[in-house]
Amino acid sequence: MSETASWGSTWIADSNGDQGGEIVLTFDDNRIASALYGSHDQNLAFLERRLGISATPRGNLLAIRGPREACEQASSVLRKLHDRIRKGGNVALGDVDGAIRLTAAQGSLFPTAPTAAEPAGIFAQLSTRKKSVSARTPAQDAYIRAFGRHELVFGVGPAGTGKTYLAVVHAAQLLERGEVDRIILSRPAVEAGERLGFLPGDMREKVDPYLRPLYDALHDVMPPERVERGLQNGIIEVAPLAFMRGRTLAHAAVILDEAQNATSMQMKMFLTRLGEGSRMVVTGDPSQVDLPNGMTSGLAEAVRLLDGVEGVSICRFTDVDVVRHELVARIVRAYEAAPRADVRE
Template sequence: MTTRPTTDPDQTFRASLDLSNAFAGQIRSAGAEVLARLVPELAPYHATLHLTGNRLDLAGDEAAVQMLQEVVQTAAEASQDGASPDHIWAADAIAASLRQALERGLAFRVPGLRNAVRPKTVMQHAFMSALLAKSPPVVIGAGPTGTGKTHLALAAGLNLLEDGKFRHLVIARPHVFERGEVVTAQTRTDTAYDGQFAAIEDELTDLVGPEELKRLQEARRLEIMPVGRMRGRTFQNAYVIVDEAQNMNIQRTRMAVTRLGQNSRIVLTGDPSHVELKDEGPSGLAHLIDLVEGSDIARVFHFSAAQIVRDPVVATLEALYAQDNASGPA
């Protein structure tokens, strides 16, 4: 099997695979639905496949084409080993080939981090690519816990800081009131730095190590703050991340996203289905997504429970909670 990659002026990536007579015949016998089955697995990337004789033409986003090549090459090898078409093109076989493609050639080896960032799902790869891109100024990752949204946002921010694309990395999150918590002036205005930032600190330590984290903070290149401390500030030449953004109301969300100055970007991550607001009105994250999705100022990535990578048990629990919420009270 040989490959001929090219890139069009419109940035459409193309590749052609020369298949063996036997494997091309197997694909034709299985029908067009076999190839069509691959395309939805690549969302949010786009790609097309077309078989002419023994040549399979692929076109679309570069990452999608690279993953399709991996899937088809793996299928061709399995065919040579005598595997049946039903086994070769089964959903779990396709999923395994995509994971292999992500692990082999689509990891992000980025300066500023101790280890390469290895996406575990196609959505993670697309999200990370958008985080590292020059535009748009607003990127939103929405979906359940355990899908890697916060980890990737922090990794991208640290890399862009190291590369000199931004001078400051600002990480903020709203305070979530616990049952029985005494409300103080600081918690009411969301200006208190407390134990709820431990998860962010743990992630940063894993990504760059405790010494580098301390150095960045002492140089004031990295700030971790409650959302309330963003009020009245303008962040110039900064990469701003707001985590757990579903726990801000519309007014606070508006305040946060309008802090951007020149050469700045903002990333918001959160789960619109898991809101913990204390009598402050509806969540601002869902409202913001409705406002900006599809516009030229933002990209929105919707993660699902099927893309949870933390642990299979977490995915099962999230699916059960989602099902229970959908059924509502009897």
């Protein structure tokens, strides 16, 4: 038993009186519906797996069946994604996951039709000319909002939580808006348990292997030709952490990645480079320190010392904020649950 409505605003329970039932959504544009469903209905399959519902497309109709709370959440997720497509955006599996997390953050039951008092989404967003990126978890939302409120932001947590990527998007946004004159990318030149030895080439070529994740993020949110032009004319600068001493970084968006591998002295030196009109983001995973035994991570010390200092925001991520792949979150939890051991022994 079901009722067809523009956004399934009426819940029709099964006649046997259990908690199951059905909502049928109607789409005016089949092209938008097709984009919403994804290639081979992969977005619907992901939604079914995550929420424990069944989603059956019938042309411009979509029947959502299952427990009431899950069906209401699925309806809310699809409405948000539909609005995004209608405004010219794209929807990938990561966007479906983000919409699920967003609706979960808003509450257990959700209205199935938008109202004037209810915006299409509450999570913060970063935008460049090439791409718009919305937060996918409450922690990412707090992180993005901290960018606009604090000169120095720490993003601390496990791999795959978007710490570095969002910092790069923020920097690109500031540059395009003219709020800063340049982007400076830095990272400790510490190998993850390996020794690469002598690296040939100029300075950029020597540090490329260490800064590749930052380059990848820049190319994702800025046109490749602008990234290359920026690297050539100094608007985008690659600066190994060891070479930052003595500089004053004014009117710049500064990112220190993999900061858990900075020593205490290096971290203090880097943080005190902050100049007028600059914004600084420091990211790292305290559980992946590659410093020699006996050396204190500068990131851990800085987070402890600067917590509560005016102008500084410390944003902490956990395994529930992993957005890279579902399996990554499970890997992080497995390692955190295992007894602590020094794998370098």
